[in-house]
Amino acid sequence: MMKPVRLLILGTGGMAQHHAKGFSVIPGVSIVAGVDTRPEQLATFCKTFEIPNSFATLDEAILWGQFDAVTNVTPDAAHYPTTMPLLAAGKHVLCEKPLATKAADAEDMAAAAQRAGVVNMVNLSYRNVPALQQAARMVRAGEIGTVRHFEASYLQSWLTQPAWGDWRTESQWLWRLSSAHGSKGVLGDVGIHILDFATFIAAQEAREVSCRLATFEKAPGGRIGDYILDANDAATMQLLLDNGTLGTVAATRFASGHLNDLRLRIYGDKGGLEVSFEKQESRLRACLAPDLQTAEWRDIECPPVVPIYQRFIDAIQGKGPAEPDFARGASLQRLLDRAEASALQGGLSLAV
Structure with missing residues (x-):
């Protein structure tokens, strides 16, 4: 027991x-x-x-x-x-x-x-997303061959539609737009998720990053009361992974029509995968041999994932691995720090 x-x-x-x-x-x-x-x-x-x-x-x-x-x-x-x-x-x-x-x-x-x-x-x-875990297993099993390219995005629209509340009047949203109130913008808030989403599935670490950030005018004078609205609203990145794979990552709060959606398309020399988490549902599609010639994509069944709360307890009781661990969290924070430094230098590509 x-x-x-x-x-x-x-x-x-x-x-x-x-x-x-x-x-x-x-x-x-x-x-x-x-x-x-x-x-x-x-x-x-x-x-x-x-x-x-x-x-x-x-x-x-x-x-x-x-x-x-x-x-x-x-x-x-x-x-x-x-x-x-x-x-x-x-x-x-x-x-x-x-x-x-x-x-x-x-x-x-x-x-x-x-x-x-x-x-x-x-x-x-988002490690709890079944399509993410199944895609990661397929990449590690060599089903798409050597990874060569990917494109990933995290799309939110709460700056253009008040689906979760009105950011202009509700402090639980408004603070996320102000660096003085602790926000690092969309890069710091959701960038970590989409960077983990992409690199975990690819089974590669990033060795270089180039990043551009944008902050848009959202109120007269760029402030509402005590909140100076200076945190970034959109981020685009290029990543070079350890094996030379080149990919793009985007995150934005201006994706009208997308409440909270993540997407990844990843391609190897033997096939490709499309991973999505939209409207709280995940989906995985694949184009593998022998369908490459006709470019036919098929839905892939994804088994359910054990929630992180159970995985944490399992790890304590010696019944499973402690993943993702603090080492992974630190690796992602290094990548975020270098992305921010790149943006300050006009998008210069920096080693991670």
Whole structure:
């Protein structure tokens, strides 16, 4: 019988609701505590999910110590300063993406996790897409041969249609447009997802990146109240992968008609794949031998994927790998940092 896992939830904002729901249905997992500096929100969260203990600070929780693992659902800038003491205390950690806001901190986190010998994972949520996982298996099995080219995109439209709310008046959206409020724009927010989507399926790391960023006029004077709207709204990148594969990556919040859609087309010398996640549904199509001559594309069946919450617990209990781990999170953060540096230099191609 597997040892039960006592879980602490760090941060009780909107995303923490998904974590609490996901972990609460896993046999053998007890959510034993919540941590948040906002007392009213913390109390409501713990009452909603019947969590018996609550702490105003992480230090108090660590001093208490009656937990085995943590899911870190704090804002991006808090990931590094909150995760490091947890690793020092020997706790397993699932951290929301991005792992940190700069590569140096992400690399510190990965090194500390390795030293601590604990399970460490980063929540790259699109790893839960069945078409992504099946495409990755097919590439690794050599079904499309040697990868040579790809094109990937992450398309959102919430700056042109208020499907999720009105960004002009709602702070939960408005902060994402202001660097002073912690936003790194579309590159920092969703760039990590589409870069992981593309390079994970391709089974290659990026060795060079060229990036251009654009920020568009969205309000008179470029601001709304205290929010200066200077974060990037669109990003385009060219990537050179380890084996010489060349590909393009785009991310935008101005893709009218696309609420939250990811696409990848990837081609090898023996075939091609088209991966999509649109309207919360994934699809995989392939053109393989003997269909290359007629360019016929066929739908590929994709088995369901175990959610990351279960995979985190499985890893703790020794029943599965800890993937994606902090090392992967740090690798992606290095790529994001270099993309941002490239944009500041007019799109100059930089080594990663």
